[in-house]
Amino acid sequence: MQITTPIPDRHLRDAARMWWGAFAPFAAGRAPPIRPCHGIAAIRSDGRLAGVAGFRDHHGGLLAEMPLLARLLFRPAPETLDLVIDGIVVDGPRRGTGRALLEAASDVARRAGRPGLRAEVALRNRPAMAFHAATGFAEIGRGPYGWPWTGPVAILRRPV
Numbered sequence: 001m002q003i004t005t006p007i008p009d010r011h012l013r014d015a016a017r018m019w020w021g022a023f024a025p026f027a028a029g030r031a032p033p034i035r036p037c038h039g040i041a042a043i044r045s046d047g048r049l050a051g052v053a054g055f056r057d058h059h060g061g062l063l064a065e066m067p068l069l070a071r072l073l074f075r076p077a078p079e080t081l082d083l084v085i086d087g088i089v090v091d092g093p094r095r096g097t098g099r100a101l102l103e104a105a106s107d108v109a110r111r112a113g114r115p116g117l118r119a120e121v122a123l124r125n126r127p128a129m130a131f132h133a134a135t136g137f138a139e140i141g142r143g144p145y146g147w148p149w150t151g152p153v154a155i156l157r158r159p160v
Contacts, residue, residue, distance in 0.1 A: 120156070
């Protein structure tokens with residue numbers, strides 16, 4: 001598997017569909033554009049996309065445009081110097097793709113001089129909470145962040 005950032009042009013459409021399908025299924029059919037420079041792609045040896053991770057920093061995040069309703073509803077977590085994971089999506093669990101994407105995000109954070117990685121995960125998303133715990137993240141706070149329909153969110157952090 002090849003891990004690459006930015007996301008190659010030939011995989012942008014599939015990466016957008018994959019990301020939107022996981023985090024905003026109501027928009028997945030339209031799959032608004034994403035910013036390749038704020039994404040990491042996992043590409044299989046057969047050339048197909050195996051996963052995508054986004055990240056946010058002071059220049060923005062994976063989404064090239066946020067629909068108006070989303071801009072009005074999204075509740076940001078407190079500012080941080082860490083690189084914020086803007087979602088990790090893989091096409092199948094337990095293959096190491098998520099870990100590989102997370103390690104690539106750590107490399108991005110190190111190169112940018114960021115002290116750590118931060119993830120904001122819905123508490124009810126048990127698989128994501130377990131994944132982050134298994135990869136060295138610790139909870140540093142909770143709150144009503146993100147989308148209103150996700151419920152309470154844990155703020156998780158891992159030093160790089």
